[in-house]
Amino acid sequence: MQWEAVIGLEIHAQLATKSKIFSGASTAYGAAPNTQACAVDLGLPGVLPVLNEEVVRMAARFGLATHSTVAPRSVFARKNYFYPDLPKGYQISQYELPIVHTGYLDIELDDGETKRIGITRAHLEEDAGKSLHEGFHGVTGIDLNRAGTPLLEIVSEPDLRSAKEAVAYMKKLHSLVRYLEICDGNMQEGSFRCDANVSIRRKGEHRFGTRAEIKNINSFRFVERAINFEIERQIEVLESGGAVVQETRLYDANKDETRSMRTKEEANDYRYFPDPDLLPVEIDEAFIEAVRSSLPELPDAKKARFMQQYGLSAYDAGVLTASREMADYYEAVVEASKVDGKLAANWVMGELSAALNKDGIEVEASPIDAAALAGLLVRINDNTISGKIAKTVFEAMWAGEGDADAVIEAKGLKQITDTGAIEQMIREVIEANPEQVEQYRSGKDKLFGFFVGQVMKASKGKANPGEVNKLLKQLLDE
């Protein structure tokens, strides 16, 4: 039996405002419990919400960047349910009239194809507080610092067909919200969270199967794993003659499985209705135009430009533009070094990215800044050092031993370009290996590499490889 997965994602992106969506309390992460929960966030009797202007602007930025409609009129509604981290007994959200709707995002598939994923809507809402279970004897502690933090809930169409596509979409969205500077994207701190709706159906079938909603998956890796597990689980259920139940499931990263959330709770009846404390949000053309003119270059446009301007492949351009910081870094390196774009790309995507990954840091925090890397590339370009030696220099720079020139100087890594010296080394190598010289001269061309290796070894890697090649050829063919 051939099955097809149908997946839609709901992403909650915390908007990077200074103050909360409906109050003047700070949104800073990590404060002592309840010190950033003001009267409005606590839902004290009599308090009222007033909407943060920046939240509306950020939603509009997102809408424009995803080719969506930014609604001229949107309405806040109350979603009613009782939970201790929800102080008012309702969450202020948007229901029938969201601020953004009907757009799309193009993602790149593994085969290089582009797939368009529909964005159904993106609406504004307030985040809830946090329940803390540890350290208390049989009770739960409630911290409402997070309550009222602005969220943009981005709902995709069920256009995704595999866990890989889902991750590609999520990564693209993650990159986009950071480009737009509307969300810091910090998944550890919960700034970017994902719920996945997963169902399966027989290939060729048009109707959707019954879906399960997997809640609160907080990393790209877990999204992929959770969805794959869920697809397998549903296939098993259906193939053994069972039926998928519409329910909310939780992904347990430790066991790598999804499990049903205990739902003795009745089917939710949220009793949505327009929040009478808030008025309809109206956005006019002038506002939209102002937002549009302030948009940065977006990932897709930047990628196209990188391909064109720097002669990069689609793949390289895609990797370099995945984050705005990386793209900015790359451009700064090219700008400062004036080296070939491809050389710069190789270094940024190669040595630099590997080192960043290894140390688990972001490019903004790289110990080698763009100017320093440019300095290194300049020395490769002017033949002061070889590409191979450059890696040694890079390591020393990473370890904080100074800039490229200082490292080259201190370690005496300057390339030997003096043809006399190189010739001397080649002659010594030829003398020491008469047998190989014989074989080479009788046609065993492959041995050329052996001689290059020997010369480089003799020069401790410092001989200019181009010169070595040229002179070696001459002398061997004598």
Place this chain on the structure above:
Amino acid sequence: MHTKTLAELARGLRDRSFSSEELTRHYLERIKRFDGELNGFITLCEDTALAQAREADIQLSSGRPGPLTGIPFAHKDIFCTDGVRTSCGSRMLDNFIAPYDATVTARFKQAGAVMLGKTNMDEFAMGSSNETSWYGPVRNPWDRDTVPGGSSGGSAAVVAARLAPAATGTDTGGSIRQPAALCGITGLKPTYGRVSRYGMIAFASSLDQAGPMAASAEDAALLLQAMAGFDPRDSTCVDRPVDDYSAGLNNELKGLRIGLPKEYFGAGLDAGTAKAVEAAIEELKKLGAEPVEISLPNAGLAVPTYYVVAPAECSSNLSRFDGVRFGYRCENPRDLEDLYKRSRGEGFGPEVKRRIMIGTYALSAGYYDAYYLKAQQARHLIADDFKAAFEKVDVIAGPTAPNVAFRLGEKVDDPVTMYLSDVFTIAVNLAGLPGMSIPAGFVEELPVGLQLIGNYFDEARLLNVAHRYQQVTDWHTRIPKGFE
């Protein structure tokens, strides 16, 4: 002193005929003497009142007093008062010392007014007789076996009995006007959005509005001046200049077109009340006003519409009372659900529970369209009726309540009959218009109220009409027997 108007009191304070402390003590003594019987106050603030009075006396002698500096007033217990219990008439908030001031409270403080105490009210402002209060019913000073009306029953009773020269009230479906009518005082519900709702414990957010309750229109104008104005903390509060409410009080009424909705004079209106209201309209005619018969064809929909909209909003507004961050918490909850259910079940009285349940039902899946959405549509029809009427008239006049004060306990077991006490006032809240009740005679020694309804933000004109009427009548100066 307690027979003086606010303006007279302010003059007395300014020319040092008496101090604010003397004035405050005078009212505190009256409260102690009479309120045991009336039960108009939930919390008396003797110490803070005297401290505020002394503070005001300094202001008065320094020569820069405002119109309310040193004037005592009673504050409905629905407004948050920092450091003072704010109960909303409910067991739920019996232990709630508010940690902040409502905007209205802050404005009174800034004006230098002296808060005598917090007045009794129907629980969470849900009631028309003040019998749903956790603190027991308020008695009508005109006849202690009758109700003062509600929900601002305490404020109305203490002003009527001259235990305070003025008070605040809130009006969601008639809660200022109906008790003002039943207690023979002047009460004004401003246009929705004219007075900040911040810190005023919400019953139904799209209907609630705070306003003044006083002996006369002139006094109400002074109070409203202090209360009205833009507040950035309330999204529904309107940013628009506030009129000078005292300036036009004496304007001529000549040529004023007064609309008389035929629906307000039909079945259901007590004959004695009708007679008094008609006589009041005759007086207005003598002052030059021209009556115009009008129709509000959807008037009959107002009460049923209200009893969907208000409970729907209240069911959500009152969810925050959950025993977690403030207010009543039940003893030894077994688990979270038990905490919620018993804290709310024990903390709220029966009428509040009824309304929460009606609202919950009206918003629930499968019923939303039939109830809530339909009511919102009906609300539009009702508002449109007024819009059409105000094309033809300047103000609308009619009875405030269908009857004079009824007996305590008379309607308490029959919610629907009780709800009909507000049959003439509710539509005004649904439309968001300003409305006023002024004393207009008596039926068997119980006061009758004349309701005046104005166009949006036309409070000044209502006060003008009321004041002119009060210049030629003396109903508003009458004081119930035993309280002189």
Place this chain on the structure above:
Amino acid sequence: MALKPAEVEKIAHLARLAIDPADVEGYARNLSDILAFVEQLEAVDAGDVTPMAHPLEATQRLRPDAVTETDQRTHFQACAPAVEAGLYLVPRVIE
């Protein structure tokens, strides 16, 4: 619409209200009366009349994104029923 006691219990649960079993009948009667009364609205031909959620035809005002509030935890928690280490306490929540 007459509500049965079971429906009253369901609504009370949704609204998290404990109702004394002895009172359920009474609530069923009162609530049914109220519902019967508001059902007059059914007869209204509202056609495509726009639902009116607010009395004024105004739009939402926006406030600047600025932190204006300071920490008042001690003050705000003075009226809380149960607090420890700055947290509000509730019976254990099972997830």
